Amino acid sequence: MSGNERPTGQQQTSTAAAESAFLKACRGEPVPHTPVWFMRQAGRSLPEYLKVREGIPMLESCMRPELVTEITLQPVRRHKVDAAIYFSDIVVPLKAIGLDLDIKPGVGPVVAEPIRTRADLQRLRALEPDDVAYVTEAIGMLTGELGSTPLIGFAGAPFTLASYLVEGGPSRNHEHTKAMMYGDPELWADLLDRLADITSAFLTVQIEAGASAVQLFDSWVGALAPAEYRRSVMPASSKVFDAVAGYGVPRIHFGVGTGELLGLMGEAGADVVGVDWRVPLDEAARRVGAGRTLQGNLDPAVLFAPRSAVESAAREVLASARDLPGHIFNLGHGVLPATDPDALTRLVDFVHSQTQA
Amino acid sequence: MSGNERPTGQQQTSTAAAESAFLKACRGEPVPHTPVWFMRQAGRSLPEYLKVREGIPMLESCMRPELVTEITLQPVRRHKVDAAIYFSDIVVPLKAIGLDLDIKPGVGPVVAEPIRTRADLQRLRALEPDDVAYVTEAIGMLTGELGSTPLIGFAGAPFTLASYLVEGGPSRNHEHTKAMMYGDPELWADLLDRLADITSAFLTVQIEAGASAVQLFDSWVGALAPAEYRRSVMPASSKVFDAVAGYGVPRIHFGVGTGELLGLMGEAGADVVGVDWRVPLDEAARRVGAGRTLQGNLDPAVLFAPRSAVESAAREVLASARDLPGHIFNLGHGVLPATDPDALTRLVDFVHSQTQA
Numbered sequence: 268m269s270g271n272e273r274p275t276g277q278q279q280t281s282t283a284a285a286e287s288a289f290l291k292a293c294r295g296e297p298v299p300h301t302p303v304w305f306m307r308q309a310g311r312s313l314p315e316y317l318k319v320r321e322g323i324p325m326l327e328s329c330m331r332p333e334l335v336t337e338i339t340l341q342p343v344r345r346h347k348v349d350a351a352i353y354f355s356d357i358v359v360p361l362k363a364i365g366l367d368l369d370i371k372p373g374v375g376p377v378v379a380e381p382i383r384t385r386a387d388l389q390r391l392r393a394l395e396p397d398d399v400a401y402v403t404e405a406i407g408m409l410t411g412e413l414g415s416t417p418l419i420g421f422a423g424a425p426f427t428l429a430s431y432l433v434e435g436g437p438s439r440n441h442e443h444t445k446a447m448m449y450g451d452p453e454l455w456a457d458l459l460d461r462l463a464d465i466t467s468a469f470l471t472v473q474i475e476a477g478a479s480a481v482q483l484f485d486s487w488v489g490a491l492a493p494a495e496y497r498r499s500v501m502p503a504s505s506k507v508f509d510a511v512a513g514y515g516v517p518r519i520h521f522g523v524g525t526g527e528l529l530g531l532m533g534e535a536g537a538d539v540v541g542v543d544w545r546v547p548l549d550e551a552a553r554r555v556g557a558g559r560t561l562q563g564n565l566d567p568a569v570l571f572a573p574r575s576a577v578e579s580a581a582r583e584v585l586a587s588a589r590d591l592p593g594h595i596f597n598l599g600h601g602v603l604p605a606t607d608p609d610a611l612t613r614l615v616d617f618v619h620s621q622t623q624a
Numbered sequence: 625m626s627g628n629e630r631p632t633g634q635q636q637t638s639t640a641a642a643e644s645a646f647l648k649a650c651r652g653e654p655v656p657h658t659p660v661w662f663m664r665q666a667g668r669s670l671p672e673y674l675k676v677r678e679g680i681p682m683l684e685s686c687m688r689p690e691l692v693t694e695i696t697l698q699p700v701r702r703h704k705v706d707a708a709i710y711f712s713d714i715v716v717p718l719k720a721i722g723l724d725l726d727i728k729p730g731v732g733p734v735v736a737e738p739i740r741t742r743a744d745l746q747r748l749r750a751l752e753p754d755d756v757a758y759v760t761e762a763i764g765m766l767t768g769e770l771g772s773t774p775l776i777g778f779a780g781a782p783f784t785l786a787s788y789l790v791e792g793g794p795s796r797n798h799e800h801t802k803a804m805m806y807g808d809p810e811l812w813a814d815l816l817d818r819l820a821d822i823t824s825a826f827l828t829v830q831i832e833a834g835a836s837a838v839q840l841f842d843s844w845v846g847a848l849a850p851a852e853y854r855r856s857v858m859p860a861s862s863k864v865f866d867a868v869a870g871y872g873v874p875r876i877h878f879g880v881g882t883g884e885l886l887g888l889m890g891e892a893g894a895d896v897v898g899v900d901w902r903v904p905l906d907e908a909a910r911r912v913g914a915g916r917t918l919q920g921n922l923d924p925a926v927l928f929a930p931r932s933a934v935e936s937a938a939r940e941v942l943a944s945a946r947d948l949p950g951h952i953f954n955l956g957h958g959v960l961p962a963t964d965p966d967a968l969t970r971l972v973d974f975v976h977s978q979t980q981a
Contacts, residue, residue: 440960442928449929449937489881492901492923494940524846526883527902544849545884566849571799572806580806583851603797 283415293517307601357423406476420473467510489524508536544599560593640772650874659706664958714780763833777830824867846881865893901956917950
């Protein structure tokens with residue numbers, strides 16, 4: 268963590284949360300045990316989640332403060348993870364500014380009219396706090412309930428948002444996105460810049476409401492080579508990190524298949540860099556450089572193997588993290604839907620027991 | 625290329641083909657120009673392919689020697705690429721030994737009864753040359769037609785084949801595959817060993833019929849961390865490369881998202897290592913080490929951008945390959961279906977013109 272952070276807004280991390288293992292690890296301070304949380308810990312793998320979501324479309328569930336609060340708390344209650352992550356979806360801020368999009372079960376976000384021309388940019392207006400009043404309300408409830416457990420704010424990064432908007436939905440190859448990026452760099456830069464502003468505003472709302480950290484998800488950015496990332500993506504991601512730097516909350520950055528990008532993703536302004544399971548943490552540390560905490564990186568598919576195999580794989584992760592200044596244990600990607608929740612609970616317990624100071 | 629290769633079989637590479645830019649580059653010798661070919665050059669992007677395939681299911685088309693010959697030749701005629709690749713599908717040898725599987729349009733290979741237990745292994749009998757007589761016949765025709773253009777033999781690698789067999793079809797997360805790999809390493813090793821033998825036999829048939837090189841496609845292996853690759857996959861891939869080493873034909877190895885595995889994939893026994901677009905070739909060379917040619921690595925999505933952007937990206941690839949002992953220009957993954965064939969033809973011409981000695 269750099270020393271030049273000046274809280275400029277109302278940031279409400281409680282003293283108890285500030286002393287949590289999770290936030291200590293983010294800051295690279297000694298911890299009582301290695302903190303653990305899981306990407307997608309709130310969601311599809313939990314029966315209590317499936318129950319409260321019954322009959323409620325995904326986007327609607329993200330706009331109901333009581334429901335968001337309940338879903339965000341569920342994995343904290345069940346698994347005793349060291350941090351909660353705000354339950355949302357990366358397209359929520361885009362929906363909030365009035366874009367016609369929906370999340371189709373089994374497909375993902377689908378955008379009615381893709382963004383492909385300069386004229387289309389007009390549809391990306393600025394996000395105002397009032398557009399997401401339910402976020403402020405939900406986080407207000409959450410921080411009351413969470414006590415000393417820190418809450419991580421959540422947002423999708425400009426590249427990944429752009430891919431959904433330009434393709435019109437999930438894409439394996441990102442053809443249209445890359446055609447714009449390579450073929451019309453100015454339009455591309457303007458698109459990402461607008462998305463950076465929207466994302467910054469969305470994270471700011473969450474921090475001002477009480478989030479103690481933020482994670483910027485660039486799920487698809489592993490589709491790019493380093494030179495292209497530096498040229499076409501990093502300026503926008505940096506803009507987001509800079510916009511929230513003044514609050515002094517740790518900024519986590521994560522993507523999948525980003526082995527070649529880890530150094531640049533840290534440079535973009537992250538205090539914590541998430542690593543998928545493809546790069547051992549000691550090698551990731553060499554790429555990210557000193558002064559940043561790493562988060563990861565158990566293969567989520569390992570949880571389908573017997574307990575002894577899970578523990579042996581978790582031990583390998585912990586061993587590769589031994590010399591890091593800060594480590595947050597997580598999976599290398601989100602919890603897979605068919606994962607046994609008990610395997611997750613056991614894993615939290617195992618990591619805690621292995622690392623108790 | 626090592627000097628200890630002793631042709632033991634009937635290997636029919638013509639003198640003209642042996643002197644081709646492609647085979648010279650495989651051997652790390654000086655070339656008249658950088659050779660170019662494209663993964664999936666024969667197939668979905670070509671109107672003449674769609675025409676000859678009309679009404680013929682994929683697997684059937686792989687078993688008709690005249691059709692295979694025509695499809696394999698089409699991109700050579702149209703694009704003037706420096707090598708042909710034998711038209712097939714990675715599940716062809718599995719179909720040939722009697723497994724109940726099919727290739728569903730828009731889905732991929734689907735296996736009626738997945739392989740999940742030791743008893744299931746019995747279904748993986750050895751492949752005999754007579755099981756794939758159409759391959760021998762097609763290659764006989766092809767080498768006559770191709771003249772000095774070398775033919776690359778084609779096979780899927782044990783891990784990728786295993787993933788289809790264990791999952792029962794394409795999979796994003798390979799849960800069942802990894803559950804077996806982590807949970808029952810002995811069963812896993814035996815499965816991969818059988819697949820290595822089948823693959824070796826399939827490649828041997830192609831080499832004896834006249835293929836001048838072979839490429840082993842491990843499309844999904846980028847889903848593994850290096851330690852897991854070394855432990856659970858490398859022995860089987862090495863077995864395949866060893867089995868064909870005596871023929872002295874260059875052995876190419878390719879996967880996607882394999883930045884962390886490049887060194888090990890070379891070590892497994894490849895003479896040429898394929899690199900996707902995520903790792904710059906100069907960095908890939910550091911990971912692969914001396915004595916091996918690299919193949920790649922233009923992002924296939926770049927071909928959706930205007931010509932000037934394609935040329936600028938191709939120039940970057942050539943620049944990053946400048947100091948390599950051997951370079952074969954290719955895309956970093958297969959040609960995408962919607963690619964304009966003319967863009968491919970222009971790209972071949974561009975690479976040739978930029979690199980003419």
